[in-house]
Amino acid sequence: MNKKREFFAFNQQPLAGGTLTNWLTVLAENGFRVHPRYMARFWYITMLTSITSIPKMIERRKYEKDIEKVEAEPVFIVGHFRGGTTYLHYLMSRDANMSYVSTFQTMLPDNYIFMEKFFKKILSDSLPETRPMDDIEMAADNPYEEEYAVANLSPHSFYHGWYFPKKMKEYFDKYVLFNVDKKIVERWKEVYSYVVKKAAYKMGKKRVLLKNPPNTGRIKQLVEMYPDAKFIHLYRNPYKVFSSTMNLYRGIMPLFSLQDYNMEEIEENIFYFYKAMYDKFFKEKHMIKEENYVEIRYEDFVKQPLKTLEHIYSSLQLPHFEKSRERFRRHIASQKDYIPNRHSLDKELKEKIYSHWHETIDRWGYE
Template identity: 35%
Template sequence: MSPSTPKPRYSADPTHAWGILTPRFWHGMRLGTWLSLLATRQCRLTPRSMITAASITPVSGFNSIAAAWQNFRFGRQVHRQVLAEPPLFVLGHWRSGTTLLHELLITDPEHTYPNTYECMLPHCHLVTQKWLAPLTSWLLPSKRPMDNVEAGWDKPQEDEFALCNLGLPSPYLCWAFPHNGPVHSEYLDLREVPKRDRRRWQALLKLFVKSIAVSRNRRIILKSPPHTARVKWLLEIFPRAKFVHISRDPFKLFPSTIRLWKSLSDVQGLQPDLPEYDWMEGEVLQNLQVMYKAYQEDRELIPEGNLCEIRYEDLTANPHQEIQRMYEQLDLGNYDRVKPGVDRYIERTGDYQTNRYQIPPEIEAKVRDNWGIYFDMFGYGESGSDS
């Protein structure tokens, strides 16, 4: 499959596909955040997407009221919350196996994670999740459209979406109006973001993590690919944080990332009937360079014993061996308590098949020419296999 794979068609049935009635992440915004997004983007809506866009405005008004109620009920408690353990960040490029690694780590009963509901409604999950999640679970598909991984309100999710809905700029906001191209690229590594804005970003991430701890105060496992470029700033707010990085054959990463971004633009976007997104290929190529230039500089800042690097190929070939090595290297405790959960996860997902890709020679050449830093850092040869 090449990066030009046609985008999936919509279905009006929200229980089987990401139809027009299915909640987008932008449904989780407060009214001010949603109106600000509309005001700063070229809102070229199609008749199909107008239904979704029209539904977001009243929902965002409800979110604003619920957010005020959560702040009244839990605001002081969230600010004072002390984390039981420093968080563990799963790092890696999109489609490198971060989801697999995240789900394996949360089989540990001493770990927890932000779920999809909490990332969609980060400002009011403490006062709405118990009753609103069961009422709306039927609206979500059972599988993610890009890779058939299980979906649902209770499934682990990227905290980058929570940051979007908290009103922070993020490269992910391009998926709301994808025809307009990339936005907020400076927030990928935060290096060019003014100090005041970066402090606000750090403060809101810390408060979100604390809000999860109010519900479940165990080690929180966080997974968002952009965090790979933000290690320096993460360490400023969580100095004792632990990190695990996963790498994968770059010739698999590129087409899979293109597929992911197109799928997210289709299912999360408000411009589903507009032309293909010509900007994506260049943006994906550029983002990896920015991400791994930052990671190469920042990983030296991580205290000894707080970073483990693994390969997707090794993890899928020997999951117990790699996870046990990670537990020992990061001092996460006795692996014996984790092994039963890992066994159950492997048994449950044993029939999962990864997508297969055949990319043309000219695309291979672009990947090789632009992603040399990744080939060198993780020892992938010219063919993407071990050097």
């Protein structure tokens, strides 16, 4: 990788693709507490957000009015981190009649139209071939979690807890459970709506496919915004979810964090996040219209992905399955050699997981 492209490695520090105002706001919220060993990251983010500020203003001025006119029709994939949602997200994105938020769009949410030619090539060349936690392919045009874009545009995102882990639980309580003032919730809705509309505007399709684990705890807010949205809930063996989520944090925290962190504390956070998010999900999912909701077991999905996908399209009355069948089939074939990470659990840890998550383990019939 040449030095120019290494310098613009937004994937290493996602906040570097955001706005300077947002970066300073998040810093202030955290008392500017950046550990000395991470000062290089601090200056890198500060420099990059400063550089992108001018093209950002141009892009907003040029496109914002047209973006606001877009009426997006979301299809939400929800479920906990490491529950198999990425595979479904990638697969459904092969439907050419859907828009989605790409990796490039999440990393530079205010600079991906006006500065596309410049930044997209740089980002493409700086991305690793695979994600650090699961060896799934990374590419600028692949679908990605819009939560990164929300975090780059506002302080109202759970992912700021990955950068500032001393407040990780606080960010979760505020921006997944929404234990905040209604004005903050409305501000979050404005930013989220902008991200979704802009993706639809850029790709030219009103129906937008969105995969974002924190949305599992935001059903009430999403239904308020999009009463006719479609929801696909994908769930997986909670024991495997725990091991894989721990692996996720071991992969991203050394890359993203601006503060010291303790993996034992993160483990306790994972137990809390999963339970709190699903408690809220089960409480709110009745708000989704019956015809707009489908629930999928991950283990069934990976055994028969095309059949499961046909069931999803039929249940939600989504069009274009037959038109997209061959593209779906090709993507499934391309993944046949993928080997997921394997994790083992000792008896003590398995008992601990059950003590925290027995509601979902029993509800879904896992052992």
